[in-house]
Amino acid sequence: MGVTVIKEAGLCFGVKRATQLAFIAAANQSGPVFTLGPLIHNPQVVAELIQAGVTVISDLKQVEQGTLIVRSHGLHPKILEQARRMGLNIVDATCPFVKKVQRYAAALREEGYQVVIIGDEDHPEVQGIKGCSGNEIVVLGDEKEIQQVDLGKKLGIVAQTTQSDKNFSAIVGKLAGSAQEIKIYNTICKATSIRQKATLGLAQQVDIMIVVGGRNSANTNRLVQLCRQVETPTYLVEIAGEIDPHWFKGKHKIGVSAGASTPHRIISQVVERLRAFS
Ligand code: SF4
Incomplete structure (x- = not known):
């Protein structure tokens, strides 16, 4: 079996920037560091951030002081204003x-x-x-x-x-x-358009597509939809361990794409496991 990965797979600029800002804040701030909702839609990366000291809250009422990292998706201006009034230190990781x-x-x-x-x-x-x-x-x-x-x-x-x-x-x-x-x-976003076009192009050339990314990620789910629109059997996986060898029965060409918040490390692990079946 041949495995082809779109060259655009991996973290986009905005997600990379937000993740870096969050890790830097966790390393340098003395008080609590938190995000309102997950920083990005990738559970594995969010788990790493939690380990580094970035907690995820669902409401500003849960905190009294510390550093709020505004996630890559941005924030409603009223909530941002509320954070300022509370005197929170704000690290704005909203994608430009x-x-x-x-x-x-x-x-x-x-x-x-x-x-x-x-x-x-x-x-x-x-x-x-x-x-x-x-x-x-x-x-x-x-x-x-x-x-x-x-x-x-x-x-x-x-x-x-x-x-x-x-x-x-x-x-x-x-x-x-x-x-x-x-x-x-x-x-x-151009990065989104390019990734979607590359994914659709690959889906039309292979027997099966694997899309790597968070199940809660809108852009990852959109990639899955696009592949399915051209009737290519497509599976979304968050990690390599979710791949089921039965999916590849009678398939010769495998395509791989990934959402904008999927790190290269996770994509490589998926590709490695797919190549092990070849
Ligand atoms: S996909 Fe979203 S977060 Fe990534 S660069 Fe584009 S707009 Fe920014």
């Missing part, structure tokens, strides 16, 4: 590309546009962007949801950074037909 989406959303609101975010309503990145977008904000996960929301005539569109190009284009296409005025910022 996510910050850019927040700035665009705020500018659109200022210019009188109804902000439309193309993304997953419950995702922490979208929650942070919502906080910058004003009261008329609408979040659309797919084109079918357009009928269920109240839209004005002046729409300002941004995207969650890990959206697929296809979903973004489909929704923008529909909205363009109904609005009088529309301003669009395609804020899908």
Whole structure:
């Protein structure tokens, strides 16, 4: 069996930066160091951070002092303000590309546009962007949801950074037909687009795809969806130990991709185990 790995696999810039900032904070701060929710959507890396002294809290009420590391997805401005009022030391590890989406959303609101975010309503990145977008904000996960929301005539569109190009284009296409005025910022992260294209291309050439990443990671799940759209049998694994040899019966070509928060070390372990079957 041959194993091919997309060359884009591994931590993206924003996740690498957030992880480094968190490890540095854990090593240098004297008081408690914590994140509101997991720093990134990779349970193995989050476990390493906990070992290094970065705890995960779910509410600022759980702490009185210390260092808050803002995760790569960013934070709702009200929560950030609350952290400042509490006098917490803040290390802002928000990915600069996510910050850019927040700035665009705020500018659109200022210019009188109804902000439309193309993304997953419950995702922490979208929650942070919502906080910058004003009261008329609408979040659309797919084109079918357009009928269920109240839209004005002046729409300002941004995207969650890990959206697929296809979903973004489909929704923008529909909205363009109904609005009088529309301003669009395609804020899908380039690293995400490139990784998705490479994954889709590989999925079309192999018999089976293995996608490595956190089950709670939106961008990892999107890669799985893309592979399945071209009907390639696809499995999501977080670690090498989850691979089942039965998946490869009658398969000759294996493709491997990975989410933006999956370290090279975990990808290498997966590839090593796959090559052991060859
Ligand atoms: S995928 Fe892009 S936007 Fe998201 S954290 Fe990585 S570099 Fe930043």
